[in-house]
Amino acid sequence: MNGAEILLQPGVFPRLLQGLWVTVWIAGVSVALSVPVGLIVGWLMTMRNPVIRLLTRVYLDFIRIMPQLALLFIAFYGFARAWNWNLDATGACVFVFVLWGGAELGDLVRGALESISNAQYESAYVLGLGPWQTFTRVILPQALRRLLPASVNLATRIVKTTSLAVLLGVVEVIKVGQQIIDANRFQYPTGTLWIYGVIFFMYFIVCWPLSIVARRLEKRWSHD
């Protein structure tokens, strides 16, 4: 029997779409929560206070050095059990991805803010703009332009990394795929390739537009 027919089995596609929804939900919520965290972390990173600088530095380096999988295990099996948090696997994933996304985005925000030349602040000052007017009308719009392409790439990475949630037992798109393959192992022995092919395609559909947006923005704003 042709392995491709596994895709036509009743319930296979809706279940895959449900799994995809879990993936997109975890990624979407994580990215959405990373934005405020990243803005605040980035702003803290530009501060002169040495204690704040050190703390944000340690936070960023810790997140960067640790594999995301290790962070997920620490959050789910470590912290949640040790302190009796009522944290389910999905919650642990969102928690870890926000910690990670917030740190990475924070570093992007810091870089963007620091890349704005002093001449911009000085011109605004001489024209009579106050500090808040300077920040909102001159500095932030430029920083966001420089920030956006890289943050869209970060969002793509977060979408892909949600696949690690399988290892905490979250039934997202990859887990659903495995279940379908296992259930049809005898009927469709060659179905594996087709299921994973569809999953590949689903990730592609989610991430590809993000990549396009990132590339477009990069091109449009490359002159600033």
Place this chain on the structure above:
Amino acid sequence: MTDMQQPSLRVAHLVKQYANADKPVLNDISFEVPHGKVFVIVGPSGSGKSTLLRTIAGLEPIQGGTISLNGEVIETGRPGTESAGRSKRSSALRTRVGMVFQSYDLFPNKTVLGNITLAPTLVQKRDKTEVEKEAVALLERVGLVDRKDSWPHELSGGQRQRVAICRALILHPEVLLFDEVTAALDPEMVREVLDVMLELADQGQTMLIVTHEMQFARAIADQVILLEDGGIVEQSDDAERFFTHPRTERARQFLRTFEFDRHRASGDAIGQ
């Protein structure tokens, strides 16, 4: 509104001292810029010319002396501010002194028109349509009205500098400061910027100019000072005389360095 008896800008005994520096960058500087006159500051690199303009614009606090605008003291030197960032000058006072910088520092997130109208609408709370009308008129004067909707990155260096001049002019500053505005430009763009400045001088705009373009300085200046090591070496109310018959040996020596440059560049015989 302006009292013609008072000099437009008056700098008296100005001292600028940075923290951790053994001597002041500017020491006891005094001069007056009369209404509608063009005052040029020349001097070797590191003489403190740019710093002087920055103190007048409020970008650096001063540690001694005063800066006055039309008889009103806008800045008083205070010891203890050596490591402070900027002076505490109010927003309204800052709009009364315009400044154009060496770097092309237009706001890249705003169009040409947006750059010019930002401060008058936001700081001076002027009517948007009135401000836009004036901005267009200013752009007309500098020959850039067809570029009003362009973005800064679409303009050449010379065009950007002309927009920067409009951006300063629309606030109707009592004094306009120019800090080596052609130093970063390609040679063929220097002319268009200098022409705009000459036209402003003809229209009676009070200006204080720091420049390395000696021929231009000679063409535009009413009064000149030569600055070196943070002090005034020679001050002249007769710019033409300063350039042809400087009083001090140091000024003669300084001016000669430019003649040598000109000789090499053009091959002309110099000095009659």
